[in-house]
Amino acid sequence: xxxxxxxxxxEYLDYTKSEISSFLGKEVSEVLFIPYAGVSISWDDxxxxxxxxxxxxxxxxNPIHKAEDPIAAIENAQxxxxxxxxxxxxxxxxxxxxxxxxxxxxxxxxxPYIGWSAGSNVACPSIKTTNDMxxxxxxxxxxxxxxxxxxxxxxxxxxxxxxxxxxxxxxxxEFLVANxxxxxxxLKEGTMLxxxxxxxxxxxxxxxKVFRKDEPTLEFDKNAPxxxxx
Numbered sequence: 001x002x003x004x005x006x007x008x009x010x011e012y013l014d015y016t017k018s019e020i021s022s023f024l025g026k027e028v029s030e031v032l033f034i035p036y037a038g039v040s041i042s043w044d045d046x047x048x049x050x051x052x053x054x055x056x057x058x059x060x061x062n063p064i065h066k067a068e069d070p071i072a073a074i075e076n077a078q079x080x081x082x083x084x085x086x087x088x089x090x091x092x093x094x095x096x097x098x099x100x101x102x103x104x105x106x107x108x109x110x111x112p113y114i115g116w117s118a119g120s121n122v123a124c125p126s127i128k129t130t131n132d133m134x135x136x137x138x139x140x141x142x143x144x145x146x147x148x149x150x151x152x153x154x155x156x157x158x159x160x161x162x163x164x165x166x167x168x169x170x171x172x173x174e175f176l177v178a179n180x181x182x183x184x185x186x187l188k189e190g191t192m193l194x195x196x197x198x199x200x201x202x203x204x205x206x207x208x209k210v211f212r213k214d215e216p217t218l219e220f221d222k223n224a225p226x227x228x229x230x
Contacts, residue, residue, distance in 0.1 A: 001123050002115065003188060003191050003192060004117055005083070005116045005117060013116075015190055020054075026058075030078050031060070031062070031079040031081045032062050032073055032074065033082075034083065034090075034094075034119075035083055036089060047061060047065075070097050071098065071102050074103055075102065077111060079111060080107065081119070083118070088137070090119075091143060092139070103144055117154065118153075121151060123143070124143060125142065125143065127141050129184055131152070150183070151193075152168065154187075156168055169209075184212075187208065200227065202220065208221075
């Protein structure tokens with residue numbers, strides 16, 4: 001689960017390439033790409049953009065929006081990749097096509113899943129910690145539940161000068177008031193979580209932040225054990 005696709009001054013998905021190759025390995029030759037978060041970019045153009053990266057890594061890209069039977073495409077996928085964009089649009093289409101449970105069962109059975117930004121949001125139990133504007137109304141905020149915690153991608157501690165809006169942490173704290181049993185992970189730009197079976201590893205040069213209701217914010221570097229997230 002990747003925070004963002006592109007770091008400032010880098011090419012698309014550049015900082016993720018070695019981890020993608022390591023995670024997928026040589027047993028995977030093709031990935032099923034889900035581009036439904038794309039709004040200002042067509043799904044065809046989005047697929048081409050992702051193909052330019054994955055093919056150089058040795059993986060063909062099969063776009064789900066071209067499949068006659070999306071459920072069958074999921075069931076036959078060697079790996080599933082969900083791109084970023086608008087989380088509400090992504091979830092709206094996934095619910096309309098009935099893909100949530102099919103993806104969930106496929107990944108639980110062992111199929112690798114990679115998502116960035118909105119693709120990381122939908123790996124959580126819900127999309128309630130996305131940063132995106134609700135440009136459409138999906139049937140439900142419930143998503144894949146591949147992990148039992150929430151992610152806030154693109155997390156930042158930055159404060160805009162002379163701007164009185166809430167900080168990201170304040171927004172997350174609001175969420176925790178309404179959802180007191182939920183744990184939230186703030187993934188900063190250029191960071192990711194890798195989950196292999198029961199092992200959870202944080203990757204990135206920055207720190208990761210963990211929020212619980214009525215508890216101090218916790219901060220960890222890449223060497224810290226994250227078993228408590230299981």
